[in-house]
Each structure stands twice: as C-alpha cells, then as structure tokens.
Amino acid sequence: MGDRVPSVRFLGRQHRVSISTVLQAYFWLEGRGYIEARPRSGFYVRLPFTERIPEPKFEERESPPHKVETGAVIDEVLRSIAKPFMTPLGAALPGPEILPTNRLNLLLRRAINQRPFHSGSYAFPPGWDALCRQIARRSLEFGCNFAPSDIVITCGAMEALNLALRAVVRSGEVVAIESPTYFGVLQAIESLGMRTIEIPTHPHTGMDLEALENAIRNHHVKACVVMTNCHNPLGYVLADEQKRALADLAARYEVPVIEDDLYGDLAFEGRPRTAKSFDQAGMVLLCSSFSKALAPGFRVGWIHAGRFRVHVERLKFITTVAAASLPQMALAAFLESGGYERYLRRLRVIFSDQVQTMSRAIAKYFPEGTRVTRPMGGYLLWTELPKRVDAFGLYRAALRENISILPGIIFSPTARFKHHIRISCGYPWSEELDRALVVLGRLCQRAM
Amino acid sequence: MGDRVPSVRFLGRQHRVSISTVLQAYFWLEGRGYIEARPRSGFYVRLPFTERIPEPKFEERESPPHKVETGAVIDEVLRSIAKPFMTPLGAALPGPEILPTNRLNLLLRRAINQRPFHSGSYAFPPGWDALCRQIARRSLEFGCNFAPSDIVITCGAMEALNLALRAVVRSGEVVAIESPTYFGVLQAIESLGMRTIEIPTHPHTGMDLEALENAIRNHHVKACVVMTNCHNPLGYVLADEQKRALADLAARYEVPVIEDDLYGDLAFEGRPRTAKSFDQAGMVLLCSSFSKALAPGFRVGWIHAGRFRVHVERLKFITTVAAASLPQMALAAFLESGGYERYLRRLRVIFSDQVQTMSRAIAKYFPEGTRVTRPMGGYLLWTELPKRVDAFGLYRAALRENISILPGIIFSPTARFKHHIRISCGYPWSEELDRALVVLGRLCQRAM
Numbered sequence: 001m002g003d004r005v006p007s008v009r010f011l012g013r014q015h016r017v018s019i020s021t022v023l024q025a026y027f028w029l030e031g032r033g034y035i036e037a038r039p040r041s042g043f044y045v046r047l048p049f050t051e052r053i054p055e056p057k058f059e060e061r062e063s064p065p066h067k068v069e070t071g072a073v074i075d076e077v078l079r080s081i082a083k084p085f086m087t088p089l090g091a092a093l094p095g096p097e098i099l100p101t102n103r104l105n106l107l108l109r110r111a112i113n114q115r116p117f118h119s120g121s122y123a124f125p126p127g128w129d130a131l132c133r134q135i136a137r138r139s140l141e142f143g144c145n146f147a148p149s150d151i152v153i154t155c156g157a158m159e160a161l162n163l164a165l166r167a168v169v170r171s172g173e174v175v176a177i178e179s180p181t182y183f184g185v186l187q188a189i190e191s192l193g194m195r196t197i198e199i200p201t202h203p204h205t206g207m208d209l210e211a212l213e214n215a216i217r218n219h220h221v222k223a224c225v226v227m228t229n230c231h232n233p234l235g236y237v238l239a240d241e242q243k244r245a246l247a248d249l250a251a252r253y254e255v256p257v258i259e260d261d262l263y264g265d266l267a268f269e270g271r272p273r274t275a276k277s278f279d280q281a282g283m284v285l286l287c288s289s290f291s292k293a294l295a296p297g298f299r300v301g302w303i304h305a306g307r308f309r310v311h312v313e314r315l316k317f318i319t320t321v322a323a324a325s326l327p328q329m330a331l332a333a334f335l336e337s338g339g340y341e342r343y344l345r346r347l348r349v350i351f352s353d354q355v356q357t358m359s360r361a362i363a364k365y366f367p368e369g370t371r372v373t374r375p376m377g378g379y380l381l382w383t384e385l386p387k388r389v390d391a392f393g394l395y396r397a398a399l400r401e402n403i404s405i406l407p408g409i410i411f412s413p414t415a416r417f418k419h420h421i422r423i424s425c426g427y428p429w430s431e432e433l434d435r436a437l438v439v440l441g442r443l444c445q446r447a448m
Numbered sequence: 449m450g451d452r453v454p455s456v457r458f459l460g461r462q463h464r465v466s467i468s469t470v471l472q473a474y475f476w477l478e479g480r481g482y483i484e485a486r487p488r489s490g491f492y493v494r495l496p497f498t499e500r501i502p503e504p505k506f507e508e509r510e511s512p513p514h515k516v517e518t519g520a521v522i523d524e525v526l527r528s529i530a531k532p533f534m535t536p537l538g539a540a541l542p543g544p545e546i547l548p549t550n551r552l553n554l555l556l557r558r559a560i561n562q563r564p565f566h567s568g569s570y571a572f573p574p575g576w577d578a579l580c581r582q583i584a585r586r587s588l589e590f591g592c593n594f595a596p597s598d599i600v601i602t603c604g605a606m607e608a609l610n611l612a613l614r615a616v617v618r619s620g621e622v623v624a625i626e627s628p629t630y631f632g633v634l635q636a637i638e639s640l641g642m643r644t645i646e647i648p649t650h651p652h653t654g655m656d657l658e659a660l661e662n663a664i665r666n667h668h669v670k671a672c673v674v675m676t677n678c679h680n681p682l683g684y685v686l687a688d689e690q691k692r693a694l695a696d697l698a699a700r701y702e703v704p705v706i707e708d709d710l711y712g713d714l715a716f717e718g719r720p721r722t723a724k725s726f727d728q729a730g731m732v733l734l735c736s737s738f739s740k741a742l743a744p745g746f747r748v749g750w751i752h753a754g755r756f757r758v759h760v761e762r763l764k765f766i767t768t769v770a771a772a773s774l775p776q777m778a779l780a781a782f783l784e785s786g787g788y789e790r791y792l793r794r795l796r797v798i799f800s801d802q803v804q805t806m807s808r809a810i811a812k813y814f815p816e817g818t819r820v821t822r823p824m825g826g827y828l829l830w831t832e833l834p835k836r837v838d839a840f841g842l843y844r845a846a847l848r849e850n851i852s853i854l855p856g857i858i859f860s861p862t863a864r865f866k867h868h869i870r871i872s873c874g875y876p877w878s879e880e881l882d883r884a885l886v887v888l889g890r891l892c893q894r895a896m
Contacts (some may be wrong), residue, residue: 075762082572096568104567105560108774112553119552119743119775120544124530155603155747155768162767171619171641187766193619295567297773299603314523318635319610320603324772325745326556327567 005035005043027345036349046352053363056371056384056420058202062211065174065197065219068190068413073392074183077410080399087436088427090404092232092380093296095427098350100343104295104330107337111329118325125317127153127302128328134335135302142264143277144286144304152303152313155323157262157289160303161225162188163319164285167311168256169194169222176215176224178207180382180411180420182232182260185225189413196413197221203373203382206231206238209245216253223256228275230263233382233411233422235375237267243275251281256308261288265344267377268352282307290331292378293347298327351379354425361434362423365441367448379425382408389447391421397443403436453483453491475793484797494800501811504819504832504868506650510659513622513645513667516638516861521840522631525858528847535884536875538852540680540828541744543875546798548791552743552778555785559777566773573764575601575750576776582783583750590712591725592734592752600751600761603771605710605737608751609673610636611767612733615759616704617642617670624663624672626655628830628859628868630680630708633673637861644861645669651821651830654679654686657693664701671704676723678711681830681859681870683823685715691723699729704756709736713792715825716800730755738779740826741795746775799827802873809882810871813889815896827873830856837895839869845891851884 006014008022015022026043029035036046081091111118126132132148139146154160161184169175171193177185179198189196197215200208207226215221226246228238238246250257259275276286285308289301300323305312334340358381359372369386385391395407408420427433454462456470463470474491477483483491529539559566574580580596587594602608609632617623619641625633627646637644645663648656655674663669674694676686686694698705707723724734733756737749748771753760782788806829807820817834833839843855856868875881 078765093569096565099568101564101568105564108560109557112556116549116553117544119745120547120549121541122744122747155771158766159768166639184766191614191763191766296570297567297770299570299768299770299772315639317526318606318632318639320607320747320768322745322747323603324747324775326774327772 003045005045007042030345030349036353053359054371055373056203056382058200060200060208061179061416062200063198063414065195066413067195068186070186070410070413070415071190073415074187074410077395077406081404083404086402086404087432088404089423089433089436090406092292092424093426094292094351094379098347098428099294100334103339104334107330107333108326111326111333115329118329121325122322123153123325123328124322125152125313127151127323128325128332130332130336131300131328134332138335138340139304141271142261143273146304150304150309152305152309152316153323153328154289154301154303154316155320156291156299157260157287157301158184158188159316159320160287160289160301161185161258161260162192163312163315164258164287164303164305164308165189165192165194165223165225166315167305167308168258168285173222174219176212176221177413178226178231180233180408180417181225182227183410185260186410186413198412198414198416201234203234204236206236206242209242209249213249213253216249216255221255223258224250225258225260226275227260227262229261229272230266230375230377232263232378233373233380235373235378235380235382237272237376240273243273244278246275247278247280247284250279250283254283256306257284259284259286261286263292263378264288265293266348266351266379268348269376276304279306285312293344294331294334295327298331299323300327300331348377350428351377351425354427354429355379355381357429358423358425358433358437361437365437367441367444370444381423381425383421383423385419385421385444386448387419389419389444391417391419394421394440394443394447397447398440401439401443403439405440451493453493455490478793478797484801501807502819503821504651504830506648508648508656509627509646509864510648511646511862513643514861515643516634518634518858518861518863519638521863522635522858525843525854529852531852534850534852535880536852537871537881537884538854540740540872541874542740542827546795546876547742548782551787552782555778555781556774559774559781563777566777569773570770571601571773571776572770573600573761575599575771576773576780578780578784579748579776582780586783587752589719590709591721594752598752598757600753600757600764601771601776602737602749602751602764603768604739604747605708605735605749606632606636607764607768608735608737608749609633609706609708610640611760611763612706612735612751612753612756613637613640613642613671613673614763615753615756616706616733621670622667624660624669625861626674626679628681628856628865629673630675631858633708634858634861646860646862646864649682651682652684654684654690655694657690657697661697661701664697664703669703671706672698673706673708674723675708675710677709677720678714678823678825680711680826681821681828683821683826683828683830685720685824688721691721692726694723695726695728695732698727698731702731704754705732707732707734709734711740711826712736713741714796714799714827716796717824724752727754733760741792742779742782743775746779747771748775748779796825798876799825799873802875802877803827803829805877806871806873806881806885809885813885815889815892818892829871829873831869831871833867833869833892834896835867837867837892839865839867842869842888842891842895845895846888849887849891851887853888
C-alpha cells in the first residue's frame with residue numbers, strides 16, 4: 001500500500017503500447033480511486049481508510065411528527081461559521097486553492113468581453129439558456145435525459161430546496177427527513193412552518209424505506225427530503241436498487257421526493273445515478289448547484305422539478321426573479337469547454353485523500369471509542385464520540401481555540417446526536433489542521 | 449421653452465466667475481430638472497409635461513380583505529414579458545445602453561484581479577462588508593444614518609420584499625397595499641398564503657392614511673407595503689409630511705411598514721427622503737436594490753429591517769445563503785469611486801426626457817379621453833384609457849403586434865383598473881417606439 005506503480009514510460013515499453021494508452025489506463029484507475037497521482041512524482045497505490053477505527057452505530061429510533069426545536073442552536077452555530085481566522089472544519093467548503101479559479105476568472109473576463117451588456121437585463125426564469133443546455137447534457141451522467149427547458153436555475157441549491165418545499169408542502173404539513181440530515185433542510189422546514197418526521201437512516205443504506213412507508217401511511221407525509229449521493233453528513237452513496245425503490249415509493253403513494261444531489265459529482269468512484277433517473281412519474285424534484293465543486297460565490301444552482309416545474313419556476317420568479325447573469329455565463333462556458341469531467345477526476349482524488357488523511361488523524365488523536373464514517377464521496381466526516389463527551393460542549397470549547405466544527409445536534413430537529421460532530425475535510429492537509437486535530441483530541445479527553 | 453441657455457463661457461465672462469462655478473450652477477439646475485444638457489450642444493430649458501392630457505382619476509373605493517385573485521393573469525402577462533423581439537414597453541427595465549456598462553465591466557475585471565478567489569467562498573449574511581459600508585454612507589442622502597451592520601444584502605429587492613413579508617406576517621394574515629400596486633408584491637403575498645386589503649391610493653398623495661388607519665383598526669392588518677418614492681405604477685414622490693405620518697402610524701399601531709424604495713434614486717428633482725428616515729421605532733423595513741439604476745443582471749439588493757433585522761438576516765441565509773460575491777464587489781467599488789451622484793444626475797435627465805417624450809406621443813396618438821400620470825421620477829407611465837377600451841384586450845392585441853405593455857388589472861388583487869395600462873419609458877426614444885405608439889393608439893381606437 002502506498003507503493004509507487006511503474007512509470008508510464010516503463011509500462012508502455014513493457015506492453016508495447018503508446019504512452020497515452022497507459023495514461024488512459026492510469027486515469028481510469030485513478031478515477032476509481034485505486035491509484036493516485038502525486039505532483040512531479042508519478043502514480044501511487046492509494047491507502048484505504050484506516051481499519052483501526054470503527055464506523056458510527058445505527059440507532060433505529062422512530063418518532064412521531066415534530067416541529068424543528070433546534071432552530072436557535074442552529075442559528076448560534078451558523079453565526080460562528082462565518083467568523084474569519086478560524087481553522088475551517090465547520091462549513092462544508094472546499095479550500096479555494098483547490099477550485100479552478102484561474103479558469104473561471106478567464107471565462108468571466110471572456111463573458112464580459114463577449115456580452116458587455118450582461119448586467120443590463122435579467123436572465124429570466126428558467127435561466128440562462130446555454131447553462132440550462134449544459135446541465136441537460138450532463139444529466140446523462142447521472143442517468144437522466146433532461147430537456148434544457150426542464151431546468152430552472154436558482155440562487156444556489158438552498159433556493160432550489162426552498163422552492164421545492166414550497167411547491168409541494170404547505171405550512172403545518174409533515175416532511176419526512178433523514179436522521180441525521182443537513183441542518184439547512186431543518187431551517188427551511190422550520191421557517192416555512194412545516195413539521196418533520198425523522199426516518200431512521202443507516203450509515204450505508206440510508207433512509208429506512210419501510211419506516212418511510214409506515215410514516216407515509218400513518219402521518220400524512222407530504223414530501224420526503226433525501227440525499228442519495230455523498231450524503232451530508234453520513235457520506236454514503238445509495239445503491240441503485242435503493243434509489244429505484246425510493247422513486248417507486250414516491251410514485252405509488254404520490255408523495256414527492258426532494259432529492260438533494262449537491263455533492264453527486266464528488267462521489268469517489270465516479271458519477272452515480274440519482275433517484276430521479278428512476279422517476280417515471282415526475283414525482284422526484286432534483287436539486288443541485290455548482291457551489292460544492294466549482295464556485296460557491298457564484299450562487300448558481302438548479303432544480304428539475306418533474307411535474308411541479310411550472311409551480312417551481314413561478315416561485316423562483318416571485319422570490320428572487322433570476323440568478324446573477326455573469327456567473328451563469330461563465331459556468332456555461334466552463335461546461336461547454338469540456339474540461340469538467342477531467343477536473344472532477346482530479347477533485348475526487350483530492351477530496352478522497354483529504355478525507356482519508358483526516359480520518360487517520362482522528363484515529364490517532366481522538367480517544368478510544370471514537371467512530372468515524374467512511375464516506376464514498378464529498379468531504380465530510382461524521383464522527384461519533386465516546387458517550388461521555390458532550391459534543392455541543394466540545395463545539396464551544398473548540399470555538400474558544402479558534403477551531404470551527406459542527407455539533408451533531410443541529411442535524412436533527414429533536415437534538416439527537418449529542419455525541420456526534422461533523423468535520424469538513426474541504427481544505428488540503430496542513431500543519432494547522434494537524435495541530436487543530438491534536439487540540440480537538442485533547443478537548444475530547446478532557447471532557448471524558 | 450426648449451431654448452438654449454447662455455453658454456458656460458459667456459455666462460462666466462458676464463458674471464466674472466470661473467467656468468467651474470457656472471457649470472456647478474448649471475448642474476444644480478439640471479439636477480432639479482429645469483434645464484437639460486444635450487451632447488455637443490449645450491444646455492437647454494426643459495419642456496414640461498404636455499398640458500393637453502389630463503391625469504388619471506382617483507377612485508376612493510374601499511373593500512374588505514381579499515385573497516389575490518389575479519395570480520393566473522399575472523403569470524400569463526409575465527411569461528410574455530421575457531419574450532425577445534418585442535418592443536419593450538412592458539418590463540420596467542432601462543435601455544442597457546443607458547447604464548454604465550463599461551465602467552461596471554472595468555470594475556468587475558479589477559475585482560477579479562484583486563480578489564481572484566472571489567468565487568471560492570460565500571459573502572455570508574449580512575453581505576460583502578465594503579458594499580454594506582457604501583450603502584450605509586449613501587443612506588444620508590435619503591435622510592437616514594445607517595450603520596453598515598444594519599444592512600442585509602439580498603438577491604435583488606424582490607428577495608428583500610419577500611423576506612420582509614415573511615418576517616412580519618404569517619400565512620392567512622392581512623397586508624395593506626396600495627391600489628394600484630406593483631404586481632410582484634401581489635405575487636409574493638399570494639405565494640405566502642397571505643391576504644391583502646387594498647387602500648385607496650391617490651396619484652399625488654399616495655395611500656389614504658385615514659383609510660389605512662381604519663383598515664388597521666377593523667381588519668387586523670399585520671403589515672403595510674408602500675412605495676413612497678417614484679411609485680410603481682403611479683410615479684408620485686410623497687411629501688415628507690406624508691412619510692412622517694406613515695412612520696408615526698407604524699409606531700402608534702405597531703404595524704410594520706415595508707417601504708419599497710427601488711426607484712428612490714431616480715426622482716427627477718434629486719434624492720427624496722424615505723419614510724424610514726422618520727422611523728424612530730424601528731418599524732419601517734426599507735427595501736431597495738441596484739437593479740433599476742445600475743445593473744439588473746447583478747441581482748443585488750438590500751434591506752434595512754429595523755427591529756426585525758435578526759429575523760430577516762436569518763431568513764436570508766435560509767433562503768439563498770448569500771448573493772453572488774463578484775457583483776457585490778463591483779458595486780462597492782462603483783460607489784466608493786464617487787461617480788454615482790454625477791451619474792444619477794445624468795440618468796434623471798435621461799429618464800425625465802424619455803417619460804415626457806412618451807407622454808407627448810400618447811397625447812398625440814391615443815384617443816381623446818386618455819389620461820396619463822405625470823411621474824416625479826422613475827420611468828413608468830400609468831395610462832387611463834377611455835372606459836370603452838378593455839385594457840387586457842389591448843394588451844393581448846399589442847402582443848400580437850410584438851409590442852409589450854402591461855394591463856392594469858395585474859396591479860390589483862381584485863382585477864381593478866380594467867381600463868389602465870402601464871407603459872415603461874426605460875428605452876431611449878426611437879422610430880421603433882414611435883411606430884409602436886402609433887399602433888397602440890390605433891388599437892385603442894379600434895377597441896372603442
């Protein structure tokens with residue numbers, strides 16, 4: 001493990017094939033996570049997740065519909081996220097140096113030159129046409145075949161989620177959610193006066209579909225929010241059968257499924273399908289954005305709302321009219337130029353490495369009894385601490401040390417996951433990060 | 449009227465003052481609309497509104513709270529707004545050639561160079577700090593003295609309006625609105641499940657405050673949406689006493705006033721105060737944006753939410769996280785550079801001219817009995833047609849001739865204003881516009 005693989009030239013000579021053929025083979029292996037390229041050094045066999053540290057436990061707790069009770073805590077935590085000078089293990093943001101900043105800036109400048117009047121009008125819904133076309137073209141990658149006119153561009157995936165919820169659920173009604181789930185979903189649901197029902201969610205197989213079906217039958221569930229790929233915070237990629245079952249369930253009970261595919265492009269073993277790709281009935285509303293892999297500051301996301309398209313497009317216009325024009329133009333040009341797939345291959349290796357390095361550091365510095373997920377994509381680690389460690393106390397203590405992490409309770413409307421934290425591995429490993437993990441480990445020990 | 453005023457040099461010699469002093473005097477007169485500069489020609493006395501055509505009548509109709517019934521009609525009309533190849537008298541958009549496109553593009557390029565990682569992170573709420581500071585500085589112009597931390601940046605004024613409504617009114621509750629009012633307000637209210645009560649609104653003095661007070665007393669009004677400057681569609685600028693009375697009313701009854709100041713910078717006689725400037729109680733939520741005078745495609749607006757700031761900032765984060773970073777940076781630089789006031793002086797003259805030219809064309813081509821507002825700012829004309837002309841029929845007939853106008857009924861939740869249209873004068877006068885007005889006039893004649 002960790003060994004250098006034969007050089008491209010050597011292997012080419014050995015097998016009497018061209019260098020580009022060997023490179024293609026190595027890229028294939030790289031894309032699937034078997035080997036990794038190191039700058040100016042060559043290809044190496046990749047290290048797997050350390051086997052020293054077990055995965056978090058799965059608790060099969062069911063509960064009746066509930067208001068979101070954790071709103072105030074989420075607020076407190078999110079205010080701390082935006083603070084500068086923190087070691088950034090909280091917000092799910094990639095290190096800016098990882099992103100294709102130069103290329104995007106070049107395309108922005110080019111868009112300014114080619115369309116000097118870009119700022120003079122709105123990119124009215126559904127959105128900038130060339131971008132809708134590129135998203136439709138890319139939809140083949142995740143098992144769909146969208147028409148450009150099916151896409152509605154939004155101000156990030158967060159707006160897409162909000163519009164989806166508003167289109168299919170009314171104030172007071174019940175939304176089924178994963179447990180744990182992304183706290184933004186909880187905030188949106190709370191702010192719209194809706195209620196939640198937490199469905200037990202397994203760290204590998206996701207939402208328990210039997211429990212979901214029971215909830216639909218017994219609690220008038222009006223929609224279901226899921227993350228099928230690179231789950232936030234659990235990191236799983238659901239198997240295709242699970243996705244198909246979800247789409248079937250949505251069709252059978254006529255309960256819309258809001259599928260948040262924000263990290264889908266970042267699955268380590270290549271682009272997985274979506275539940276949407278099994279959706280014959282138009283009951284899946286697929287939300288995504290370019291914030292996690294390309295440009296958070298552009299605030300460009302999108303939604304394919306199935307049979308709710310007209311309603312969603314209308315709400316989009318009413319809420320924010322349009323997304324900013326120039327970022328849409330630059331993104332369309334980026335996707336048109338065809339380098340996105342190659343870029344993603346590189347990005348997946350980077351994030352996979354960062355996640356593994358962080359995982360090893362947790363194993364090394366955190367007390368015994370700590371458990372960590374083994375994400376199949378994205379850059380988030382869900383960490384279960386020994387039962388005696390209060391994770392919210394740890395979050396606050398870390399904050400005093402200028403280290404930002406997220407406490408588990410904000411991933412549940414009823415403050416479950418009191419001993420869990422989420423750690424973002426979006427930034428390249430550094431001495432600062434190593435030091436921060438040492439400090440976190442010590443704070444954990446002290447809390448026991 | 450229309451005469452050339454003495455040349456700058458001549459007047460300087462005559463009064464023995466410097467050329468820059470004369471220019472300052474001329475700019476002062478220009479800013480107040482008494483004279484106008486013509487490129488390469490000098491200054492001229494401005495033509496007043498044609499006196500041939502009377503203003504629309506004021507109907508003092510009161511009515512009980514009502515759901516928005518015109519949602520479907522608004523949808524139909526707005527779908528037609530975005531169509532290309534139309535003579536653009538519908539959407540309230542300035543002609544792109546009027547906007548400072550080159551300068552904004554320069555500042556965009558500079559921001560890209562200075563902050564190459566602009567797209568790599570969110571401009572977390574409240575927003576890009578330098579822009580908040582510039583808005584706070586400018587608030588002196590409209591009688592306020594904001595702290596930068598009071599401002600929350602939004603994705604346009606439409607998001608600001610939505611957040612304001614969501615912060616102070618709940619589903620099912622009643623919002624007092626002007627009649628006529630901007631249709632976007634009606635859509636927002638409808639989509640949030642709120643109800644409206646139409647307050648009679650005079651074309652000069654705005655919302656009837658006695659009627660508003662009655663509505664507050666009798667119908668549990670939870671908020672009031674007003675446009676105090678350059679009203680859309682009526683064009684009035686309220687007197688300061690009226691603004692003060694509105695702020696007092698809000699404080700006395702603890703009913704929040706949502707003040708939409710979108711066109712405030714475009715008042716022909718210089719920047720008027722806001723009702724917010726009389727707000728001691730923190731009960732006025734001031735919404736605005738840079739869409740009408742600078743860059744619609746940037747999608748950058750803002751809100752000062754008074755005592756509701758924390759709630760609004762939270763909703764902003766939940767709904768769209770942040771506005772795009774780069775446009776905020778360019779706008780901050782534009783305002784910092786100090787040219788905005790000079791630019792506005794020029795813009796006011798342009799729009800005042802365009803509004804007057806359009807008004808004269810309506811007087812010339814439309815049937816007798818037509819009435820037109822005399823806007824004090826902005827670029828919208830509210831036109832009352834003879835009673836026998838169905839304005840919605842006219843809107844549809846115009847659409848078939850590729851002319852976009854807005855029918856009056858979308859400015860009321862109960863489809864009032866059946867004989868009114870709104871005409872945008874955002875584009876420089878041209879033969880195409882002249883021809884379109886001829887066609888509209890003929891269609892009116894035919895409909896009688």
